[in-house]
Amino acid sequence: MRKNLTTTLIALSAAAALGLTGCGASTSNATGTAAATSTQAAHDSVMIADAWVKASTQKDGMSALFGVVTNHTGAERTIVKASSDAAGMVQLHTTVTTAGGGTEMKEKEGGFPLAAGASVTLEPGADHVMLMGLKRDLEAGDTVDVTLTLDDGTEVKVSAPVKAFSGAQESYAPTGDSSTGESSHAGH
Template sequence: MTTATLRRVVAPAILISALVLTGCASNATETEPEAGTDIQQTDVFTIADPWIKATDTDMTGVFGTISNITDEDFTIVSASADIADMTELHETIVQSDGSSVMQEIEGGITVPAREDYVLEPGGNHIMLMSLTGEILPGDTVSVTLTTDSGEEYEFDAIAKEYTGAQETYAPEHDHSEHEHEHEHEHEHEHEHEEHDHSEHDHE
């Protein structure tokens, strides 16, 4: 299967002006990267201002605005990147105590016909995990999206510094509990075996 690479297009003057004004008016410019005019396009969708959070840890997020330019819905079922051993499509859930946790989106990301889908810090995003190296500001990371039709599309995300939206990864907690339960069961089985062995020696 071949992978289609999104081509860059020039944004209309009105869109450029709107993005510049939005960036200037934002109160979060100290922590959130300003919007630019990077629009990459296929025959199915465009992605505007794709970027990735620069990091020296083992996970990070990819963001941007995906616009469906067709008359039919499509679903992104998976994503991948050479720099990550694991990639998931994530949603962010706000809990009753106000904290946010991330979890994998069941069924993928569906983008309705002629509508936009925003990937943003503190919201839904593409999560790259088990990174093979650090990502520095200014680096370009290629990300491949696979849709429900089986087609693959590759786009480039620019790395930028970002310090907001510190969520917790929900499955990490579940995984930890599972390991603890498994260890507890193993210890119980081991104690039971020692007890049986002791009774056998006594007989």
């Protein structure tokens, strides 16, 4: 009887341990690989999924970080700045429609707000993290480290794979007069 009770207690302890392990959330970290994290940690952080950087050359001088940033905290947060050792300057950018009906890429004043539990999608032709003054060529298959800084000082670090992408041919050289409806910056 005592042996059966001990065996039952061991079995229950093992089942409970397995059950607790199952409470952890499986999330995708910035590099896209599965990582087991606790449910609490996933719900107390801001995370970026499906992150990638557009392949570009140092001569072209520009690229951008894209992905989906989700606020798993219970408070509103704002991405206020970004940095990367791959670029001389990093800015939060958006694309807006000009009075003439064209589009213009410009720095996003005030950053990217993230309501509690909400996501913001960083994508070509919309909000994105602009990498300017590239310090090296960014070739498909490379990885670029970017740090997003939130309004509370929290840093969200991401190692994003570089992917070839034929769209978003950004350029700061004016391609037309925005008052005529032509694009002031190419590619968006």
